Amino acid sequence: MRNFTQIKKYYSFIVYQKLVVVAAVIGILTSFLALSLKHVTEYYEALFYSKAVAFNFYYFLFPFVGLTIIYVLRKNIFKNQENKGIKEIFEATQSTSKNLALYKIPSHFINGFFTVISGGATGIEVSTVVASATIGSVAQQKANFFKKYKEELICAGVAAGVTALFGSPIAGLLFSIEVISRSTNKSFWITNSISVGVASLIIVTLNEPLLFSVKIITWHYHALPYFILLGIVAGINSVYLTRSVLFIKSRFLKFTNQYHKILFTSLLLGSTLVLLPVLYGDGYHGIKEIIRYNQTHFSMSLLISILGILILKPIVTALTLASGGDGGVFAPSLVIGAFLGFFVASLCNYYFNAQVLQLNFIVIGMAAVLSSSIHAPFTALFLVCSIIGDYTLFLPLLLVCLISKFTAQYIFPYTVYSYKATTI
Incomplete structure (x- = not known):
């Protein structure tokens, strides 16, 4: 024995x-x-x-x-x-x-x-x-x-x-x-x-550099209600991204000729990029720009540009994937989240004199939309802290990632990964 x-x-x-x-x-x-x-x-x-x-x-x-x-x-x-x-x-x-x-x-x-x-x-x-x-x-x-x-x-x-x-x-x-x-x-x-x-x-x-160079100074408790608002809005926005991908992919199945798909996507994507070049490729260059100019004053032209990004990014992402492009919603979620965070902070500062830090909202927005898009709040939390090399926002990030995930899950219980045509 x-x-x-x-x-x-x-x-x-x-x-x-x-x-x-x-x-x-x-x-x-x-x-x-x-x-x-x-x-x-x-x-x-x-x-x-x-x-x-x-x-x-x-x-x-x-x-x-x-x-x-x-x-x-x-x-x-x-x-x-x-x-x-x-x-x-x-x-x-x-x-x-x-x-x-x-x-x-x-x-x-x-x-x-x-x-x-x-x-x-x-x-x-x-x-x-x-x-x-x-x-x-x-x-x-x-x-x-x-x-x-x-x-x-x-x-x-x-x-x-x-x-x-x-x-x-x-x-x-x-x-x-x-x-x-x-x-x-x-x-x-x-x-x-x-x-x-x-x-x-x-x-x-190999001394790999950080994806984004960000220096977070602090965060304030008076910003918590606005963080919660960002979490809810991020959850809603991620559902829009998910449903856009699923809807457009299903419609593209009606194209019998692959070259028609490619031509149609190229025309729509090209037209969008002419209007909003920031949407080119993964869009990380757009995040770097908005981080660099995060103290930009609120204006109507800026509002329209950001709204365009938030509305069109899910659509062009869906078109890219539906026409045969390789990828997913990872990078689009980070890009949408960054601009959404900037947008929410700007509105709150302009209309409610919230005096919140736009940079904090950019970072938290990235994690919030990623969390709700893939239903993985802890992955999003640690990933965003790592790509900026700073854990100062750990607590608000944790809160907002959970809120956004449960908001998205309540509205639509699937991600682009878990959805099957026979589920609903």
């Missing part, structure tokens, strides 16, 4: 030892994939955007060329399989027979890259997450030994990808729990902690 117990313990030790090794490899591969996609996309997005600003015709040409390249590659190289985003991960984790095929790594990498640099109003986050999950999925397919740890290894890839992309190991773990797995066990914590730890070590070694 004693010998059997010792053998069992030794076997468990070998199991976890192998899981540690494969999780570390996943963390390394995923980190370099995420960082390479991030930097190459940032470079070419800025380059193409500067060309479009100088010559507006490119606002129409770039989306058409980018979406056409994605379609041709998908049809001729990537097995004519449409990228479904996060839903692909759900299909793999919830099925014993389905897996994420190896070609999903270059498919999402290349398609995400071309979508964003050509002006598609989404981001590389979901492309990175699915490609990272595929690394974990492929790892568990390589040996029968790992098949029982399929979900754990896929989640390890996801967690490491988010960590590398945003420099936030806690957000990586929480995203894996709140959005992908929703349950944990010992092997989950081992694999995900190791992959996230490796990813963190890589981004520290």
Whole structure:
């Protein structure tokens, strides 16, 4: 009996030892994939955007060329399989027979890259997450030994990808729990902690910069009622984003010719970009601009511009995704949240003399809309704190993220990831 117990313990030790090794490899591969996609996309997005600003015709040409390249590659190289985003991960984790095929790594990498640099109003986050999950999925397919740890290894890839992309190991773990797995066990914590730890070590070694350079000084308790208002409005706005994506995608199914989809999207997206260039690509350049000029005085022209962004960003995001672009609602949520926070703070200061700090509302708005769009308040909280490198707003961020999430869930209980056509 004693010998059997010792053998069992030794076997468990070998199991976890192998899981540690494969999780570390996943963390390394995923980190370099995420960082390479991030930097190459940032470079070419800025380059193409500067060309479009100088010559507006490119606002129409770039989306058409980018979406056409994605379609041709998908049809001729990537097995004519449409990228479904996060839903692909759900299909793999919830099925014993389905897996994420190896070609999903270059498919999402290349398609995400071309979508964003050509002006598609989404981001590389979901492309990175699915490609990272595929690394974990492929790892568990390589040996029968790992098949029982399929979900754990896929989640390890996801967690490491988010960590590398945003420099936030806690957000990586929480995203894996709140959005992908929703349950944990010992092997989950081992694999995900190791992959996230490796990813963190890589981004520290490479000295990756913060996504947004923000210095939060303080926040005041008199702003709490306005924070609550922002949380409610953010929840409503995220539902508008979700329903826009679902509605436009369903309408685009009526197009039988893919080139008609691409042409239609290019014309609408180009027209929108001519009016509001800030919507080009992932839109992070717009967040940086509004952070830089957050003390801008309220004016009617500014009001109209921000309203245009809040109304049109969900629509152009939905058009991009419906026409074959790769991505999701991650980056759009951050962009919408930043401008929504600025908008709410400006209105409160102008009409109610609230004397709230616009910069605080920009930061909290980003977390609030992200929280309510993906129903993951703790992921949004730690992610936004990490991308600005400041935890001063932790308490109001926590409050607003929870309010926005429950507001959105009360109005519409689905996200673009969890919705199925047969659910309502």
